[in-house]
Amino acid sequence: MPELPEVETIRRDLAEQVIGLTISAIQVLDDRVIRNCSARQFCRQCLGKTITTVTRRGKAIVIQFSPPGYAIIQPMMTGHLVYDPVGEKVTDRDTKIVFTLSNQSRLNYNDQRLFGRIQYVDDLKKIEFFRHIGPEPLEKEFTVDWLKLNLEKRSGPIKSLLMNQHFIAGIGNIYASEILFRSRISPRRSARRLKREEIALLHRATVDILKEAVSLRGTSMRNYRDLSSTKGNFMNRIKVYGREQEKCLQCKTPITKIVQAGRSTFYCKRCQR
DNA sequence: AGGTCGACCTGGCAGC
DNA sequence: TGCTGCCAGGTCGACC
Numbered sequence: 001m002p003e004l005p006e007v008e009t010i011r012r013d014l015a016e017q018v019i020g021l022t023i024s025a026i027q028v029l030d031d032r033v034i035r036n037c038s039a040r041q042f043c044r045q046c047l048g049k050t051i052t053t054v055t056r057r058g059k060a061i062v063i064q065f066s067p068p069g070y071a072i073i074q075p076m077m078t079g080h081l082v083y084d085p086v087g088e089k090v091t092d093r094d095t096k097i098v099f100t101l102s103n104q105s106r107l108n109y110n111d112q113r114l115f116g117r118i119q120y121v122d123d124l125k126k127i128e129f130f131r132h133i134g135p136e137p138l139e140k141e142f143t144v145d146w147l148k149l150n151l152e153k154r155s156g157p158i159k160s161l162l163m164n165q166h167f168i169a170g171i172g173n174i175y176a177s178e179i180l181f182r183s184r185i186s187p188r189r190s191a192r193r194l195k196r197e198e199i200a201l202l203h204r205a206t207v208d209i210l211k212e213a214v215s216l217r218g219t220s221m222r223n224y225r226d227l228s229s230t231k232g233n234f235m236n237r238i239k240v241y242g243r244e245q246e247k248c249l250q251c252k253t254p255i256t257k258i259v260q261a262g263r264s265t266f267y268c269k270r271c272q273r
Numbered sequence: 274a275g276g277t278c279g280a281c282c283t284g285g286c287a288g289c
Numbered sequence: 290t291g292c293t294g295c296c297a298g299g300t301c302g303a304c305c
Contacts, residue, residue: 002299074299075299111283113284115283116299117300156276156277165299172298173297174298221297221298264296
């Protein structure tokens, strides 16, 4: 469910709470969440290890251990981490894994639809998802020139491309629509036909919107909650996503909903060309 | 190779 | 009330 700003919010909060703590117990309530090995192997690999860093790549959280190893958490659409500092909260029907840490706090992984996945690896290169993932939009590598060069090679609609994790990391369905609204570019435009000025606007909007959303702790359209089950605040800034038939906040034209590559897209036909 | 579609799952909601 | 169908913020493999 979460996109870059939501995952980054979770990452920061998690890093503040768990770095330096050791995993003292793991309860796997549904082993379908663990994808690359058995629940037993997963527990054996993680138990007794100390968390040294919590980083993020695209929409995935990377927990690094000492002795060396990594737990990769990809919440996908419905995965949700809940941190309980005093270790007394009960699990709910969506709880799939409970990690107990050395200070008796607990980290629950909840997932309604079981789309999310948790993996343990000794080398990040073993995560297929990381092998082909595109640049991080909030890092220096993401420049107007890079964007221009790479958009030229793509003929598909710009909206689908923004959501393609091989192309660029971390942007999902909500932010793709919002970025294009701010750029005043129609989601149907072919990537390779964007003009230099439009690419510059697209780059600016991508960076600005993601940064704003991170500073507001993400968007809670429906399910997303942070580590302490609190909603994000970027919903108030949403201009088009989920607003089909409602008036465009700039020009009052009803917002249009279309389907691209199987996903809903929202845009203003008048403001976005 | 690039782009699109269905599958993976469950629950909430609108409509009947 | 209860049924059906549709929708949901992601990713992957199969297919054209």
